[in-house]
Amino acid sequence: MKSCTVALIVAAAMLFGCDSKSSSSDGGGKQTIGFVTNGVASFWTIAEAGAKAAGKDLGVQVEVRMPGKDGAGDQKRMIEELLAMQVDGIAVSPVDSENQLDILNDAAKRTKLVTHDSDAAKSDRLAFIGVDNYNAGRMCGQLVKEAIPDGGELMIFVGRIEQDNAKLRRQGVIDELLGRSHDPSRFDAPDVGVLEGGGYKILDTRTDAFDQANAKAQAEDALVKYPEIDCMVGLFAYNPPMIIEALRGAGKLGQIAIIGFDEDDATLQGIIDGHVHGTVVQNPYQYGYQSVQLLSELAKGKSDGVPADKFINVPARKILKDNVESFWTDLKKLLSAVPTSQPK
Amino acid sequence: MIKVVGIFGLLLFVFVATAIADPKFVTGYNLQNLLRWTSLFAILGIGASFVIVSGGIDLSIGSVVGLTGCLVPLLLSKGMSVGGTLLAVTGVALAVGLIHGLLVTKLRLQPFVVTLCGLLFYRGLIRYISGDQVQGFGSEYRGLRSLATGSVPIGFSEFQIPAPFIILVVITVVAAVLLNRTVFGRYLKAIGRNEQAARYSGLPTDRVVIGAYVLCSLLAGLGGVLFAFDMNSVQPSGHGSFYELYAIAAAVLGGCSLRGGEGSIIGVVIGAAVLRVLYNAINVLGIPTQLEFAVIGIVILAGVIVDELVRRWVTRRRLLRQARGARR
Numbered sequence: 001m002k003s004c005t006v007a008l009i010v011a012a013a014m015l016f017g018c019d020s021k022s023s024s025s026d027g028g029g030k031q032t033i034g035f036v037t038n039g040v041a042s043f044w045t046i047a048e049a050g051a052k053a054a055g056k057d058l059g060v061q062v063e064v065r066m067p068g069k070d071g072a073g074d075q076k077r078m079i080e081e082l083l084a085m086q087v088d089g090i091a092v093s094p095v096d097s098e099n100q101l102d103i104l105n106d107a108a109k110r111t112k113l114v115t116h117d118s119d120a121a122k123s124d125r126l127a128f129i130g131v132d133n134y135n136a137g138r139m140c141g142q143l144v145k146e147a148i149p150d151g152g153e154l155m156i157f158v159g160r161i162e163q164d165n166a167k168l169r170r171q172g173v174i175d176e177l178l179g180r181s182h183d184p185s186r187f188d189a190p191d192v193g194v195l196e197g198g199g200y201k202i203l204d205t206r207t208d209a210f211d212q213a214n215a216k217a218q219a220e221d222a223l224v225k226y227p228e229i230d231c232m233v234g235l236f237a238y239n240p241p242m243i244i245e246a247l248r249g250a251g252k253l254g255q256i257a258i259i260g261f262d263e264d265d266a267t268l269q270g271i272i273d274g275h276v277h278g279t280v281v282q283n284p285y286q287y288g289y290q291s292v293q294l295l296s297e298l299a300k301g302k303s304d305g306v307p308a309d310k311f312i313n314v315p316a317r318k319i320l321k322d323n324v325e326s327f328w329t330d331l332k333k334l335l336s337a338v339p340t341s342q343p344k
Numbered sequence: 345m346i347k348v349v350g351i352f353g354l355l356l357f358v359f360v361a362t363a364i365a366d367p368k369f370v371t372g373y374n375l376q377n378l379l380r381w382t383s384l385f386a387i388l389g390i391g392a393s394f395v396i397v398s399g400g401i402d403l404s405i406g407s408v409v410g411l412t413g414c415l416v417p418l419l420l421s422k423g424m425s426v427g428g429t430l431l432a433v434t435g436v437a438l439a440v441g442l443i444h445g446l447l448v449t450k451l452r453l454q455p456f457v458v459t460l461c462g463l464l465f466y467r468g469l470i471r472y473i474s475g476d477q478v479q480g481f482g483s484e485y486r487g488l489r490s491l492a493t494g495s496v497p498i499g500f501s502e503f504q505i506p507a508p509f510i511i512l513v514v515i516t517v518v519a520a521v522l523l524n525r526t527v528f529g530r531y532l533k534a535i536g537r538n539e540q541a542a543r544y545s546g547l548p549t550d551r552v553v554i555g556a557y558v559l560c561s562l563l564a565g566l567g568g569v570l571f572a573f574d575m576n577s578v579q580p581s582g583h584g585s586f587y588e589l590y591a592i593a594a595a596v597l598g599g600c601s602l603r604g605g606e607g608s609i610i611g612v613v614i615g616a617a618v619l620r621v622l623y624n625a626i627n628v629l630g631i632p633t634q635l636e637f638a639v640i641g642i643v644i645l646a647g648v649i650v651d652e653l654v655r656r657w658v659t660r661r662r663l664l665r666q667a668r669g670a671r672r
Binding site for chain 2 (some may be wrong): 040041042045066068190191204206207208210211212213214216217218220221222223224225227238241242245248249250264265266269273324
């Protein structure tokens with residue numbers, strides 16, 4: 001009995017010893033860094049690979065968390081759990097930056113917090129690592145102009161509009177097409193009706209709340225409501241594949257231009273097949289890698305990696321028919337280099 | 345039949361109203377889409393109705409859709425043959441229904457709890473098995489996928505009969521016969537009305553209830569596979585999420601009582617059609633997507649209220665007439 005108690009105490013001491021070691025921010029113990037996405041998607045698997053690669057390179061333990069359908073609720077729980085684990089830093093892509101300030105600021109107080117992919121500028125985060133979504137949206141708009149140079153009617157499809165990145169991307173597309181000045185703070189509400197200018201007519205923006213069947217049905221319904229439509233823009237990773245399937249069903253592949261965002265396999269295949277004009281890709285691998293890298297530095301007390309405007313730009317790129325194959329090959333290489341925690 | 349008249353009236357009303365508001369609603373292309381989506385959701389609804397008639401509920405339908413929908417592309421990509429894959433997926437759906445049925449009948453657990461746990465478990469399971477990777481068929485298996493995407497020309501240039509509709513017709517006929525013309529169906533309704541009375545009358549209640557759960561999961565599994573064929577790329581975390589609610593809504597709209605004991609298969613199909621026509625109308629009429637759920641909720645509620653009032657009025661008139669007849 002006695003020896004049991006002693007063993008228990010020793011075990012507890014060891015546990016506590018380990019714990020204080022892992023949460024110590026300087027030197028010695030292994031750092032732990034949390035990486036929270038805003039949902040589950042192939043996009044985030046690539047980011048996970050980047051975060052894990054940084055973890056391997058820097059000797060940091062990386063905890064990746066992906067919220068399910070209840071985005072903001074899940075995120076709160078996940079951040080709280082990571083805080084309870086006393087991680088050395090958290091990188092998060094807030095689902096709803098405006099209304100998550102409490103939990104974000106709480107996290108910023110208890111550990112090092114950075115945002116990635118989608119910013120929460122009003123929070124106390126130390127930096128934002130991501131693409132300039134407004135500029136990326138404008139790039140998308142440029143692709144529309146390339147695909148239908150003589151102007152025409154188009155429609156925008158996106159999963160959720162309350163996220164910063166969705167708002168900015170959409171605004172970028174609109175501003176580019178209507179020939180407006182560069183102003184990321186402008187916002188046309190989604191129910192504003194038809195927007196027209198520069199020969200382009202943006203008929204509507206439809207959101208599907210991450211229900212893919214709904215996304216496909218909406219693309220089909222757009223074909224019904226606007227038979228003359230010239231172009232469809234899908235701003236979340238799964239939107240372009242659903243547009244492709246809708247057009248395939250209608251026998252209109254190649255007749256209506258598709259502009260995508262992100263690098264879903266079906267989107268890239270669509271570019272190769274000539275059904276998709278092009279897509280604007282971010283660099284999720286770098287979001288993951290640089291988030292972990294920066295947090296690791298910050299946790300060691302080094303803050304020279306943070307620029308004055310706290311924005312670390314990971315530029316977007318246009319993927320068109322001429323560079324799609326090499327891009328895809330590189331992507332596959334990145335994904336296979338780091339085994340993710342789950343079987344492929 | 346009276347039960348179906350109300351819901352059919354609602355369908356007709358929404359249909360005609362939308363067609364008048366925007367004639368493009370009745371183009372062949374749109375009708376074909378409508379028929380396809382209706383068929384896919386009605387298959388889930390018919391499954392749900394068997395369980396509901398038995399007096400139970402199945403909340404796991406959406407997760408079973410996710411499970412089978414993701415398993416098919418996953419197994420195919422691992423090199424399994426088409427036949428083997430379909431057999432395996434059928435086996436999984438069958439096992440799911442059997443487990444639900446056994447837990448509900450033999451362990452006497454509440455259907456709500458059993459299937460709620462199923463909802464969570466199957467979703468987690470498929471997310472783990474697939475590593476949360478988007479599953480898809482790429483450019484392959486076009487022939488197999490035509491079970492959902494294909495259509496049969498019937499002489500019109502724009503409108504063809506979508507393949508899922510043919511599948512639905514077969515299922516509807518079989519299900520209607522099963523529910524209304526067989527011993528199984530009669531037992532099922534008796535159990536739904538009063539389980540204890542049915543048991544004391546010597547009915548094999550356990551076997552019948554298990555059968556209802558197996559049917560429900562099998563149809564959910566089939567629906568999941570067809571949805572995956574239709575969309576080509578499916579997300580393990582989201583595929584089929586919340587579809588149990590559409591299935592239950594279709595069943596209840598179609599005249600199934602959540603208290604058990606009554607149901608109409610054709611009513612369920614019409615119920616599913618109402619839901620899809622509403623979704624479609626919202627997009628075709630350009631109503632902001634933000635209002636989507638609000639519109640669907642309020643129209644269904646209004647329909648159910650009118651249905652209930654009409655039914656009461658009919659019953660009252662009949663009673664009055666009977667009373668008058670008796671006096672004479």
